[in-house]
Amino acid sequence: xxxxxxxxxxxxxxxxxxxxxxxxxxxxxxxxxxxxxxxxxxxxxxxxxxxxxxxxxxxxxxxxxxxxxxxxxxxxxxxxxxxxxxxxxxxxxxxxxxxxxxxxxxxxxxxxxxxxxxxxxxxxxxxxxxxxxxxxxxxxxxxxxxxxxxxxxxxxxxxxxxxxxxxxxxxxxxxxxxxxxxxxxxxxxxxxxxxxxxxxxxxxxxxxxxxxxxxxxxxxxxxxxxxxxxxxxxxxxxxxxxxxxxxxxxxxxxxxxxxxxxxxxxxxxxxxxxxxxxxxxxxxxxxxxxxxxxxxxxxxxxxxxxxxxxxxxxxxxxxxxxxxxxxxxxxxxxxxxxxxxxxxxxxxxxxxxxxxxxxxxxxxxxxxxxxxxxxxxxxxxxxxx
Amino acid sequence: xxxxxxxxxxxxxxxxxxxxxxxxxxxxxxxxxxxxxxxxxxxxxxxxxxxxxxxxxxxxxxxxxxxxxxxxxxxxxxxxxxxxxxxxxxxxxxxxxxxxxxxxxxxxxxxxxxxxxxxxxxxxxxxxxxxxxxxxxxxxxxxxxxxxxxxxxxxxxxxxxxxxxxxxxxxxxxxxxxxxxxxxxxxxxxxxxxxxxxxxxxxxxxxxxxxxxxxxxxxxxxxxxxxxxxxxxxxxxxxxxxxxxxxxxxxxxxxxxxxxxxxxxxxxxxxxxxxxxxxxxxxxxxxxxxxxxxxxxxxxxxxxxxxxxxxxxxxxxxxxxxxxxxxxxxxxxxxxxxxxxxxxxxxxxxxxxxxxx
Numbered sequence: 022x023x024x025x026x027x028x029x030x031x032x033x034x035x036x037x038x039x040x041x042x043x044x045x046x047x048x049x050x051x052x053x054x055x056x057x058x059x060x061x062x063x064x065x066x067x068x069x070x071x072x073x074x075x076x077x078x079x080x081x082x083x084x085x086x087x088x089x090x091x092x093x094x095x096x097x098x099x100x101x102x103x104x105x106x107x108x109x110x111x112x113x114x115x116x117x118x119x120x121x122x123x124x125x126x127x128x129x130x131x132x133x134x135x136x137x138x139x140x141x142x143x144x145x146x147x148x149x150x151x152x153x154x155x156x157x158x159x160x161x162x163x164x165x166x167x168x169x170x171x172x173x174x175x176x177x178x179x180x181x182x183x184x185x186x187x188x189x190x191x192x193x194x195x196x197x198x199x200x201x202x203x204x205x206x207x208x209x210x211x212x213x214x215x216x217x218x219x220x221x222x223x224x225x226x227x228x229x230x231x232x233x234x235x236x237x238x239x240x241x242x243x244x245x246x247x248x249x250x251x252x253x254x255x256x257x258x259x260x261x262x263x264x265x266x267x268x269x270x271x272x273x274x275x276x277x278x279x280x281x282x283x284x285x286x287x288x289x290x291x292x293x294x295x296x297x298x299x300x301x302x303x304x305x306x307x308x309x310x311x312x313x314x315x316x317x318x319x320x321x322x323x324x325x326x327x328x329x330x331x332x333x334x335x336x337x338x339x340x341x342x343x344x345x346x347x348x349x350x351x352x353x354x355x356x357x358x359x360x361x362x363x364x365x366x367x368x369x370x371x372x373x374x375x376x377x378x379x380x381x382x383x384x385x386x387x388x389x390x391x392x393x394x395x396x397x398x399x400x401x402x403x404x405x406x
Numbered sequence: 407x408x409x410x411x412x413x414x415x416x417x418x419x420x421x422x423x424x425x426x427x428x429x430x431x432x433x434x435x436x437x438x439x440x441x442x443x444x445x446x447x448x449x450x451x452x453x454x455x456x457x458x459x460x461x462x463x464x465x466x467x468x469x470x471x472x473x474x475x476x477x478x479x480x481x482x483x484x485x486x487x488x489x490x491x492x493x494x495x496x497x498x499x500x501x502x503x504x505x506x507x508x509x510x511x512x513x514x515x516x517x518x519x520x521x522x523x524x525x526x527x528x529x530x531x532x533x534x535x536x537x538x539x540x541x542x543x544x545x546x547x548x549x550x551x552x553x554x555x556x557x558x559x560x561x562x563x564x565x566x567x568x569x570x571x572x573x574x575x576x577x578x579x580x581x582x583x584x585x586x587x588x589x590x591x592x593x594x595x596x597x598x599x600x601x602x603x604x605x606x607x608x609x610x611x612x613x614x615x616x617x618x619x620x621x622x623x624x625x626x627x628x629x630x631x632x633x634x635x636x637x638x639x640x641x642x643x644x645x646x647x648x649x650x651x652x653x654x655x656x657x658x659x660x661x662x663x664x665x666x667x668x669x670x671x672x673x674x675x676x677x678x679x680x681x682x683x684x685x686x687x688x689x690x691x692x693x694x695x696x697x698x699x700x701x702x703x704x705x706x707x708x709x710x711x712x713x714x715x716x717x718x719x720x721x722x723x724x725x726x727x728x729x730x731x732x733x734x735x736x737x738x739x740x741x742x743x744x745x746x747x748x749x750x751x752x753x754x755x756x757x758x759x760x761x762x763x
Contacts, residue, residue: 135617216449
């Protein structure tokens with residue numbers, strides 16, 4: 022196995038791109054990443070995407086994006102793992118370069134969610150859940166997360182307002198990220214007054230429906246120094262899975278897939294979770310942030326919220342999360358999210374995160390979750406000295 | 407068009423204007439808090455205070471006749487037989503096939519030697535009819551033409567639009583400038599294929615694109631039409647005493663006005679959405695009638711409609727010496743708004759036939 026490095030990153034602004042098509046979004050991110058890497062060719066392209074078939078009537082994204090990006094002829098296909106599609110595509114790129122099957126690989130996550138009406142998008146997102154036992158019973162994704170949040174509050178004695186720090190932190194960081202969808206701060210008071218979506222999840226507990234694309238360029242680490250001034254090594258790439266349906270899980274309040282995924286990644290990198298300088302986690306809802314902190318080993322069961330309440334999730338905190346806004350404020354274009362997370366960790370490790378720079382960041386963890394926890398893809402990145 | 411690159415404003419060779427206008431709003435009011443009480447347990451904000459609701463015996467035909475008669479009353483001694491077009495813009499015509507306009511034309515005595523037709527362009531059907539009337543009179547083909555924008559708007563129960571979809575509208579009798587109480591200085595339209603709001607055949611309620619109805623739909627078209635007209639006329643916001651923008655709720659027109667550089671005082675008179683809701687094809691025209699009720703000779707008025715699907719008509723008017731005397735001849739727009747009977751959601755459901763026996 023060869024060491025693999027990221028030699029270029031690119032991203033579009035996350036938002037409601039009504040005038041831009043799926044392929045144009047992907048193109049913008051791919052071009053930006055290839056320009057950043059200083060490469061004009063690639064051996065393979067992997068596209069992370071969840072909903073193009075359902076929302077754009079378009080599958081077959083590998084060849085489509087490769088052709089549109091001027092890479093006609095190369096190996097290309099789409100990788101789908103619900104909201105974990107972006108990081109899953111990166112995983113495939115990593116496998117190809119590490120295995121010596123390709124040298125230069127482009128990975129792009131892209132999602133276009135705003136072309137359909139809200140109910141259509143909600144129904145499409147529910148395909149990440151168990152079709153027979155959850156979605157067919159009418160459980161939307163927000164409903165499943167609302168059940169988890171309600172149970173969490175009941176088991177550990179929290180109230181709704183205790184979740185406010187996740188939204189406050191994400192929006193504070195998003196304010197400084199030019200690519201974020203929401204560039205304004207929110208207060209705990211505003212969180213308390215936010216419109217209820219699916220009790221107990223309110224508008225500010227939820228990541229937005231949006232469009233965006235992010236891309237990275239991979240190369241063998243030993244060649245990366247010659248290609249890039251600031252290559253970032255992928256120290257670990259790991260996947261863990263769990264049952265799709267929450268009721269089939271060992272414990273609904275433990276993300277076993279995330280436990281497995283994090284453990285595998287840390288073993289590969291030879292570190293403990295506490296060794297990382299920042300954690301880009303999958304805060305699609307506040308409850309997912311709390312459960313992720315616990316599953317990844319940053320907090321004991323029921324104590325993930327405590328970290329947030331004690332102010333440890335900020336840029337200067339013990340476990341900085343959502344450092345560029347996270348899913349909540351940067352936005353959650355589902356199949357692109359995993360690549361956005363990795364792009365942002367690269368920005369941090371390069372020291373280019375601006376006002377949100379985590380001091381002296383050397384190692385970063387990115388964790389992308391598909392469904393309510395059935396696919397969990399973890400990457401550990403580190404600065405190459 | 408004077409050349410191939412630069413579209414010019416619409417302005418007929420012969421100057422024309424409004425010689426009579428009339429509003430109509432049904433008396434019933436449904437507070438937005440009632441909709442919230444039934445559908446959200448009272449949670450969340452409401453886009454307006456209350457909306458008008460048609461009575462059991464009212465529809466676009468009866469309401470158009472009321473507004474048309476008010477317009478004729480203001481016009482004075484116009485022989486209805488000289489009205490060579492009766493055009494009604496609406497998205498709630500009582501019949502799918504059978505014109506509203508023939509019934510209205512018959513009721514006001516314009517038949518049989520007249521054009522009659524129903525216009526459809528979502529909320530700008532009324533101003534579309536008005537521009538056609540300007541052309542009809544301006545060309546000399548007609549001495550008078552009547553344009554009406556009127557709706558009894560439908561919204562799916564529980565939908566965001568149920569707070570605002572309301573009933574009402576206005577009629578404008580167009581004639582030669584020398585008889586006018588307000589003269590048209592020109593108009594300018596901006597139209598694109600933008601699917602923000604629609605209703606297919608056989609569907610009872612319209613669908614809409616949620617947040618898509620804002621920036622790429624309403625705001626883009628309103629701004630393009632307004633700026634295009636003002637640029638061509640060489641006018642600025644400060645030149646207008648009053649302005650009215652299509653008012654689907656209270657917030658959109660205020661935001662559009664602010665972005666274009668209009669002060670709150672300039673749009674205050676025509677901003678009625680908070681009190682009567684969104685009267686769809688009547689929405690910008692009834693704002694205009696409220697303005698004409700108070701303007702002084704020499705005042706300039708800007709009207710900008712918006713219809714989903716999508717397009718905006720911007721129309722510039724200059725008020726003449728005839729307005730003070732003429733407006734007293736029929737009920738004012740504010741008279742109709744003040745004629746208020748509050749109803750609850752159950753009565754609203756009955757009046758708008760949401761309950762099926």
